[in-house]
Amino acid sequence: MAEFYFDEIIKVLKFDSLVVYDKVSRINANSEDDDFYLELDVHAEIYQMLPGGKYRMVISNTLHKDGSTVSNHFSEGKQASLADKFEYVMHGLLYKMAEAKDAKDDVKVVVYVSFGGLQLMLKGDPLKMHKFKVDQRLFLLLRKM
Numbered sequence: 001m002a003e004f005y006f007d008e009i010i011k012v013l014k015f016d017s018l019v020v021y022d023k024v025s026r027i028n029a030n031s032e033d034d035d036f037y038l039e040l041d042v043h044a045e046i047y048q049m050l051p052g053g054k055y056r057m058v059i060s061n062t063l064h065k066d067g068s069t070v071s072n073h074f075s076e077g078k079q080a081s082l083a084d085k086f087e088y089v090m091h092g093l094l095y096k097m098a099e100a101k102d103a104k105d106d107v108k109v110v111v112y113v114s115f116g117g118l119q120l121m122l123k124g125d126p127l128k129m130h131k132f133k134v135d136q137r138l139f140l141l142l143r144k145m
Helices: none
Strands: 004-016 024-031 036-043 054-060 088-101 107-115 118-124 137-144
Touching: 004 036, 088 118, 107 137
Parallel strands: none
Antiparallel strands: 004 024, 004 054, 024 036, 036 118, 054 137, 088 107, 088 137, 107 118
16 A cells, blocks of 8 residues: 555645746645645646645655555556656656744744755644655645645
8 A cells, every 4th residue: 555645634824826937827825724735836727726725645755555665667567656646747756854933932844855956845833744854855746635
């Protein structure tokens, strides 16, 4: 079974189309239980996310349902994939982790992932962020709820 590093329903708070790149929008969102805050760059022509919208967001180290690693080549035939159940998928590298304090002075872990230039900043409780490690290759999957 595939192991998820993050599996939450997120609610988009803000949508900013004035990011550095054409066709890219940056969204700010919270998880439904407010345990996580994130900023995510999305290719707006391919996948549009609007303020107030709710999405399921999953971060995994593989797309294979059995949890096996993704190889550099694809075998013949259709193999079942986590991507089959999602509308938008990106593959990237976790390049930085840091600690930060929130407004309540609680310590949070912040992870930064680059998806070929599109960025994710995810901030959450250290106990819920323990699976993340620098230099991991990760998949981000999104689906509108």
